[in-house]
Amino acid sequence: xxxxxTGSTGEQAALDGTFELVVLDVMLPDKKGFDVxxxxxxxxxxxxxMLTARGDELDRVLGLELGAxxxxxxxxxxxxxxxxxxxxxxxxxxxxxAAQSLRPPPITLGDLIxxxxxxxVSKRGELVHLTSAEFDLVLIxxxxxxxxLTRDMLMEKILGRKxxxxxxxxxxxxxxxxxxxxxxxxxxxxxxxxxxxxxxxxWPNV
Numbered sequence: 001x002x003x004x005x006t007g008s009t010g011e012q013a014a015l016d017g018t019f020e021l022v023v024l025d026v027m028l029p030d031k032k033g034f035d036v037x038x039x040x041x042x043x044x045x046x047x048x049x050m051l052t053a054r055g056d057e058l059d060r061v062l063g064l065e066l067g068a069x070x071x072x073x074x075x076x077x078x079x080x081x082x083x084x085x086x087x088x089x090x091x092x093x094x095x096x097x098a099a100q101s102l103r104p105p106p107i108t109l110g111d112l113i114x115x116x117x118x119x120x121v122s123k124r125g126e127l128v129h130l131t132s133a134e135f136d137l138v139l140i141x142x143x144x145x146x147x148x149l150t151r152d153m154l155m156e157k158i159l160g161r162k163x164x165x166x167x168x169x170x171x172x173x174x175x176x177x178x179x180x181x182x183x184x185x186x187x188x189x190x191x192x193x194x195x196x197x198x199x200x201x202x203w204p205n206v
Contacts, residue, residue, distance in 0.1 A: 107139070
């Protein structure tokens with residue numbers, strides 16, 4: 001484990017090192033954590049956990065939009081921090097194990113191809129760059145097209161914690177995924193919100 005006390009040194013360490021995860025504070029003495037995250041995402045898909053100010057939803061939204069895997073609001077307990085880190089690392093290791101084991105076949109639905117082995121998503125032949133949480137979301141959606149998936153289930157499956165009415169993490173990840181994937185080829189909605197329940201990935205019209 002290494003620590004850096006400025007954005008510049010942290011950014012360099014994240015890009016030069018072989019770390020399993022980066023914990024990145026929004027508030028840094030020389031630059032904003034968001035700028036560091038932008039630079040990391042240009043060259044690396046290392047999982048990033050953002051630390052944000054309590055109640056500042058804009059910071060949380062921006063962090064997830066820029067490619068953070070999850071966020072944690074201050075103040076927080078060491079136990080909560082370790083739980084978030086463990087959930088992110090568990091996802092990353094499951095992806096690695098899938099890549100090393102017998103290759104599961106890619107899932108094709110409409111204009112999307114999701115390959116669990118290579119951890120890639122392509123749309124009409126073009127790679128779509130997703131965070132680990134976004135990849136897990138699109139995988140579970142394509143495994144269950146036309147079915148309503150509750151926020152409770154998605155929170156536990158994707159982020160490894162129970163749903164809370166004040167935690168909009170899943171909604172933000174779904175929103176980012178919608179932007180990256182766009183509508184179905186016929187222009188219809190790809191991921192439909194089911195009010196008060198969760199989300200549904202629609203069957204493409206062919």
